[in-house]
Amino acid sequence: MAKYTPMIEQYLQVKEGAKDAFLFFRLGDFYEMFFDDALLASKELEITLTGREGGGGEKIPMCGVPYHSAEGYIQRLIEKGYKVAICEQLDDPATTKGMVRRDIVRVVTPGTVMDGRIVADKTNNYLVCVTELEEMAALAACDLTTGELYVTSSPAETDSLRGEIGIYEPAEIIGDPQLLELLKGETLPGARPVVYTPWEKRDDEQARSQFGEGAWTRLEKERARCVALLIAYLGETQRRSLGQLSQISSYEPGHYMILDPFTRRNLELTETVRERSKKGSLLWLLDRTETSMGARLLRRRIDKPLLQRSAIERRLDAVDHLYHQFILREDLRLALKEIYDLERLTGRVAYGSANGRDLNALKLSLEQIPALKELCLSSGSATLREIGNAIDECADLREVIQAAIVDDPPVSVRDGGMIRPGYHERLDELRSASTSGKQWIAELEAQERRITGIKSLKIGYNKVFGYYIEVTRSNLGALPEGRYERKQTLANAERFVTPELKEKEALILEAQDKMTDLEYSLFTQLRELLAAQIPRLQSLAEKVAEIDVYQGLASVSAEQRFVRPALTDGFDLTIEGGRHPVVEAVLRDGSFIANGSRLTKEDGRITLITGPNMAGKSTYMRQVALICVMAQIGCFVPADRAEVPLIDRIFTRIGAADDLIGGQSTFMVEMADIQVMTEKATPRSLIIIDELGRGTSTSEGMAIAQAVIEFVHHEIGCKALVSTHFHELAHLEDSLDSLRNYSMAVQESGDKVNFLRKLIPGAADSSYGIYCARLAGLPESIIGRAYGLLQAIEQSAAEVGAAAAAPAVPGTAGEKTSAGRMPLSAAATASPEPADAGEALTVTSARDREEVVQLSIFGDEEPRKGRKGAAPPTREQELAAEVVSALETADLMNMTPLQAMQLLNDLKGRIRSR
Numbered sequence: 001m002a003k004y005t006p007m008i009e010q011y012l013q014v015k016e017g018a019k020d021a022f023l024f025f026r027l028g029d030f031y032e033m034f035f036d037d038a039l040l041a042s043k044e045l046e047i048t049l050t051g052r053e054g055g056g057g058e059k060i061p062m063c064g065v066p067y068h069s070a071e072g073y074i075q076r077l078i079e080k081g082y083k084v085a086i087c088e089q090l091d092d093p094a095t096t097k098g099m100v101r102r103d104i105v106r107v108v109t110p111g112t113v114m115d116g117r118i119v120a121d122k123t124n125n126y127l128v129c130v131t132e133l134e135e136m137a138a139l140a141a142c143d144l145t146t147g148e149l150y151v152t153s154s155p156a157e158t159d160s161l162r163g164e165i166g167i168y169e170p171a172e173i174i175g176d177p178q179l180l181e182l183l184k185g186e187t188l189p190g191a192r193p194v195v196y197t198p199w200e201k202r203d204d205e206q207a208r209s210q211f212g213e214g215a216w217t218r219l220e221k222e223r224a225r226c227v228a229l230l231i232a233y234l235g236e237t238q239r240r241s242l243g244q245l246s247q248i249s250s251y252e253p254g255h256y257m258i259l260d261p262f263t264r265r266n267l268e269l270t271e272t273v274r275e276r277s278k279k280g281s282l283l284w285l286l287d288r289t290e291t292s293m294g295a296r297l298l299r300r301r302i303d304k305p306l307l308q309r310s311a312i313e314r315r316l317d318a319v320d321h322l323y324h325q326f327i328l329r330e331d332l333r334l335a336l337k338e339i340y341d342l343e344r345l346t347g348r349v350a351y352g353s354a355n356g357r358d359l360n361a362l363k364l365s366l367e368q369i370p371a372l373k374e375l376c377l378s379s380g381s382a383t384l385r386e387i388g389n390a391i392d393e394c395a396d397l398r399e400v401i402q403a404a405i406v407d408d409p410p411v412s413v414r415d416g417g418m419i420r421p422g423y424h425e426r427l428d429e430l431r432s433a434s435t436s437g438k439q440w441i442a443e444l445e446a447q448e449r450r451i452t453g454i455k456s457l458k459i460g461y462n463k464v465f466g467y468y469i470e471v472t473r474s475n476l477g478a479l480p481e482g483r484y485e486r487k488q489t490l491a492n493a494e495r496f497v498t499p500e501l502k503e504k505e506a507l508i509l510e511a512q513d514k515m516t517d518l519e520y521s522l523f524t525q526l527r528e529l530l531a532a533q534i535p536r537l538q539s540l541a542e543k544v545a546e547i548d549v550y551q552g553l554a555s556v557s558a559e560q561r562f563v564r565p566a567l568t569d570g571f572d573l574t575i576e577g578g579r580h581p582v583v584e585a586v587l588r589d590g591s592f593i594a595n596g597s598r599l600t601k602e603d604g605r606i607t608l609i610t611g612p613n614m615a616g617k618s619t620y621m622r623q624v625a626l627i628c629v630m631a632q633i634g635c636f637v638p639a640d641r642a643e644v645p646l647i648d649r650i651f652t653r654i655g656a657a658d659d660l661i662g663g664q665s666t667f668m669v670e671m672a673d674i675q676v677m678t679e680k681a682t683p684r685s686l687i688i689i690d691e692l693g694r695g696t697s698t699s700e701g702m703a704i705a706q707a708v709i710e711f712v713h714h715e716i717g718c719k720a721l722v723s724t725h726f727h728e729l730a731h732l733e734d735s736l737d738s739l740r741n742y743s744m745a746v747q748e749s750g751d752k753v754n755f756l757r758k759l760i761p762g763a764a765d766s767s768y769g770i771y772c773a774r775l776a777g778l779p780e781s782i783i784g785r786a787y788g789l790l791q792a793i794e795q796s797a798a799e800v801g802a803a804a805a806a807p808a809v810p811g812t813a814g815e816k817t818s819a820g821r822m823p824l825s826a827a828a829t830a831s832p833e834p835a836d837a838g839e840a841l842t843v844t845s846a847r848d849r850e851e852v853v854q855l856s857i858f859g860d861e862e863p864r865k866g867r868k869g870a871a872p873p874t875r876e877q878e879l880a881a882e883v884v885s886a887l888e889t890a891d892l893m894n895m896t897p898l899q900a901m902q903l904l905n906d907l908k909g910r911i912r913s914r
């Protein structure tokens with residue numbers, strides 16, 4: 001066994017308590033790391049690795065960071081998903097004989113950082129704890145920086161747990177080891193890496209005293225267990241009081257619209273699918289908040305749309321009012337602009353890390369509250385009045401800060417200069433002693449100049465030698481003997497002290513020390529006084545955030561011409577002139593084409609949308625879902641008119657999110673999503689499936705698509721929007737009462753296809769896939785080859801179709817082979833060069849397609865076939881068949897050359913007369 005030095009032994013002992021973290025071990029002005037920590041940290045932080053004799057024979061790897069710049073290094077490690085345990089010296093080395101005691105004062109983990117540089121202003125930083133008790137899974141989510149703590153539970157199953165975790169996008173998940181193992185296997189949405197910490201220790205007593213007996217006993221036992229684990233973890237890592245955690249918000253998952261993680265992603269509620277950025281998401285569009293707490297509340301609301309009509313109406317009332325009151329909105333915005341992040345300031349006050357500037361920010365924020373309250377009270381909106389009435393201005397807190405803290409305090413709380421004159425008598429005395437001491441020194445300087453006649457003589461101060469009299473070398477001769485004691489020699493000058501200067505210096509410095517100590521203690525007293533009022537400040541912060549959300553939603557609603565949705569408890573969803581809020585806003589030029597939606601018992605609750613690629617199907621389906629989400633968070637919606645029933649859950653199966661899932665095929669993901677949907681959807685749900693069944697062979701895909709649509713129709717009975725490339729599925733309208741065919745209109749002009757983005761009744765029959773490939777810039781050689789192949793495929797399908805008309809999928813016309821496919825548009829199959837570019841435009845609306853024969857723009861082909869049944873052979877094909885059969889039956893061996901000539905001439909004649 002290696003025998004280490006006492007210091008390294010101490011290090012090893014402390015490290016035992018922080019095995020999964022880097023141990024920042026304080027040695028003087030540095031935090032040092034040793035052994036494996038040093039090896040890894042030197043790589044991760046790109047700092048020099050050195051070695052140190054530690055008594056074990058070989059040098060111990062070591063690296064370190066200066067304590068005053070440690071925050072930056074800690075931040076980097078946390079962002080990489082590590083934990084950092086801070087080990088401080090507990091005794092003053094100057095006054096301690098032997099080795100100072102050291103211990104961990106805090107463990108910084110990704111879910112418990114308090115540093116404002118690490119956590120973004122407008123997002124929460126959640127630590128989530130998950131546990132399982134008697135078949136019930138519980139989840140507690142806590143943001144230490146704001147003091148929020150939410151807890152919920154539901155019958156244990158990974159899917160819904162994963163969904164609930166997804167809402168919080170935690171930085172760290174702790175809890176039951178088995179559950180964590182299960183979750184690790186699942187891909188959780190969220191841009192950041194998640195740190196998992198198995199954790200089973202609980203602290204019921206601490207939790208009880210943290211939240212009070214009443215709140216504690218009201219919690220269901222599985223939730224209480226979960227919170228007790230969380231509190232134990234926080235106790236172990238933070239090692240200080242957590243006054244900001246004053247309330248538990250316990251909720252039922254069923255009280256909110258359920259949006260699984262992929263639906264959230266697909267609908268791009270808070271970030272875009274591709275770039276994973278806020279820009280381009282619904283949150284980005286709706287966020288016109290002025291405060292960070294407002295921004296965070298808005299995000300929470302988007303994550304959890306309500307299911308209770310009265311609560312939604314309450315929100316809509318405020319938005320409605322502000323929507324129509326521009327001036328009031330502006331006044332509110334002006335007041336809100338001046339309010340700092342009360343939640344995080346309060347968090348820092350409770351945590352003991354707030355400085356003088358934080359308290360001033362709190363004071364300045366509180367100064368805005370009376371005006372904000374007054375605006376709410378006089379607003380005429382019942383909701384805003386209710387909030388106004390409930391606002392506690394916290395004027396007493398504002399006054400104490402005002403009385404205590406100077407207007408521009410320094411960052412440090414240890415060096416004095418924070419407390420206002422007149423706040424504390426003893427401090428004022430010390431200050432005047434110090435000031436008069438300095439005055440005395442100034443007088444002494446003048447007096448010494450007089451006595452010695454040295455004009456350049458000056459009295460200065462430095463930390464090592466204290467006060468001194470400085471005389472330049474050339475003037476030394478003028479200095480009287482005896483009284484001056486030499487202290488320091490410089491190149492050009494000498495420094496001296498006198499007994500009276502030393503005496504006064506002791507007094508001045510003592511006063512200064514006392515002053516800074518007293519200032520610090522007065523400051524901490526004030527901070528503790530405020531910490532005792534945390535619940536008041538938190539409740540105020542909540543109200544400010546809520547007002548901010550309303551003004552923001554009202555502003556964006558007015559600007560984007562949204563309307564108040566009419567919420568109903570019924571089934572029918574009716575939207576007139578609906579728009580996709582984000583696509584519309586991004587287009588900016590007013591070119592977005594509005595589309596209505598009717599998903600009603602009478603007019604059909606399933607809309608089956610066919611139409612070419614790029615026609616706007618996905619945009620349309622997302623727009624309907626977004627309108628429902630917006631209505632249920634209490635926002636106006638992008639439409640001319642909208643009657644929205646309460647939707648309990650939205651399922652989306654939209655291709656774009658496939659890339660999120662590693663290791664699973666697109667088809668398996670689609671099927672897994674559909675499985676969840678079949679199990680969980682209720683008649684009050686909204687289902688959105690984009691390109692159903694596309695991940696497998698055509699015939700199987702079509703068969704599954706039909707079976708799923710039938711299931712949704714017969715078994716679930718909810719509203720659904722389904723888009724498909726299988727135009728053949730349009731026949732379902734005949735057998736399913738509640739299904740209606742729609743398509744996205746396109747206009748063909750020359751060799752161009754114009755997407756009209758208009759939803760029209762009836763099915764489409766063209767895909768324009770190759771056309772879109774050309775738009776995307778694929779090489780012409782590929783495009784040409786694709787058109788050629790398509791033509792061949794369609795021809796052979798047409799021949800097979802003509803020979804046998806029995807459908808491969810019951811009730812689905814036309815498909816014969818698994819690889820085969822119904823003829824696509826002749827427009828797409830023929831040469832892309834138009835025969836007559838000036839030909840009249842044709843709107844390929846759907847229903848009328850059966851009556852109106854669509855004009856082909858690509859030459860003199862036969863008109864396209866209707867969607868039902870296989871195409872009969874073309875004239876060309878008939879002719880070819882005749883020629884082939886004439887050649888086959890001709891008896892060449894018994895023909896004269898003239899007869900053979902005659903036959904050939906005959907065949908040529910037939911071809912000419914075609």
Ligand SMILES: Nc1ncnc2c1ncn2[C@@H]1O[C@H](COP(=O)(O)OP(=O)(O)OP(=O)(O)O)[C@@H](O)[C@H]1O
Nearest residue numbers: 583591592593612613614615616617618619620757
């Ligand atoms: N109503 C609309 N008005 C204006 N532009 C629109 C409209 N709907 C969609 N678009 C634009 O058309 C493009 C294609 O839309 P979308 O992705 O919805 O088509 P799609 O039919 O789902 O295509 P695909 O089948 O290839 O996925 C989008 O980039 C969008 O900006």
